Amino acid sequence: QIKYLAIGFSILVFSCGLFETEDENNNSQVYDYSFEDINTSSSTFGKTISPGYFQGQATLHYFGHQNWGTCTARVGNLDDLYQDLLDEGIDNVKIIAIGKGQYSADNSNWTNDNSIPVVNDPSNDTWTNWDASQRDLYFLDVNGNYVEYFNITIWDDNKIYNSIMDIISGCTNSDSSNYDPDATIDDGSCALAIESPIFPDQNGITSTYPN
Numbered sequence: 396q397i398k399y400l401a402i403g404f405s406i407l408v409f410s411c412g413l414f415e416t417e418d419e420n421n422n423s424q425v426y427d428y429s430f431e432d433i434n435t436s437s438s439t440f441g442k443t444i445s446p447g448y449f450q451g452q453a454t455l456h457y458f459g460h461q462n463w464g465t466c467t468a469r470v471g472n473l474d475d476l477y478q479d480l481l482d483e484g485i486d487n488v489k490i491i492a493i494g495k496g497q498y499s500a501d502n503s504n505w506t507n508d509n510s511i512p513v514v515n516d517p518s519n520d521t522w523t524n525w526d527a528s529q530r531d532l533y534f535l536d537v538n539g540n541y542v543e544y545f546n547i548t549i550w551d552d553n554k555i556y557n558s559i560m561d562i563i564s565g566c567t568n569s570d571s572s573n574y575d576p577d578a579t580i581d582d583g584s585c586a587l588a589i590e591s592p593i594f595p596d597q598n599g600i601t602s603t604y605p606n
Contacts, residue, residue: 426533426541428493428521430514434506437513444491444512446539452487453562454535455555457547458527461494461501465548469530472550474509480559485580487537488559493527495519536562
């Protein structure tokens with residue numbers, strides 16, 4: 396099942412905003428929303444946030460129902476993961492939990508004891524536009540491009556962590572031929588050219604052997 400909007404070269408404007416990316420087939424994809432962060436413990440509380448708001452940071456977008464126990468448990472898991480990333484010094488990843496307007500009476504299930512942004516989709520348009528199901532987790536890179544999604548009904552901390560690392564890791568040496576300006580963690584892949592003389596001075600190399 397395709398989990399993005401493939402709309403050729405057209406640009407669609409939704410009421411929730413526009414955020415355009417392109418996949419490898421040059422199909423425009425719209426991944427956007429514009430909602431107020433309702434979590435008082437979040438650093439962006441009270442602000443209108445969107446994928447574009449966090450430009451320059453990798454973002455994870457979680458979809459769930461605020462009144463479901465498993466959905467609530469996953470918000471807690473994601474918040475723990477976010478704190479672990481911060482403890483490792485990784486501060487260019489944001490995780491946003493997206494609920495539904497009809498379950499807003501249960502927002503506290505997600506906001507209590509959690510610090511990640513929480514937003515409500517009042518009309519469920521974003522759920523529809525992203526073709527999201529309960530407990531789907533979408534990954535966008537630092538430029539807002541879609542990377543992948545998978546369902547986290549069964550929690551797999553390592554799988555999510557590794558997906559994050561794949562997004563933000565790369566060659567961070569600007570002198571390398573495969574330098575990745577978007578990478579913030581060096582993965583050891585840098586390819587550096589080694590300069591050597593065309594005709595090495597053989598007399599410059601000596602060996603000493605015992606008599």
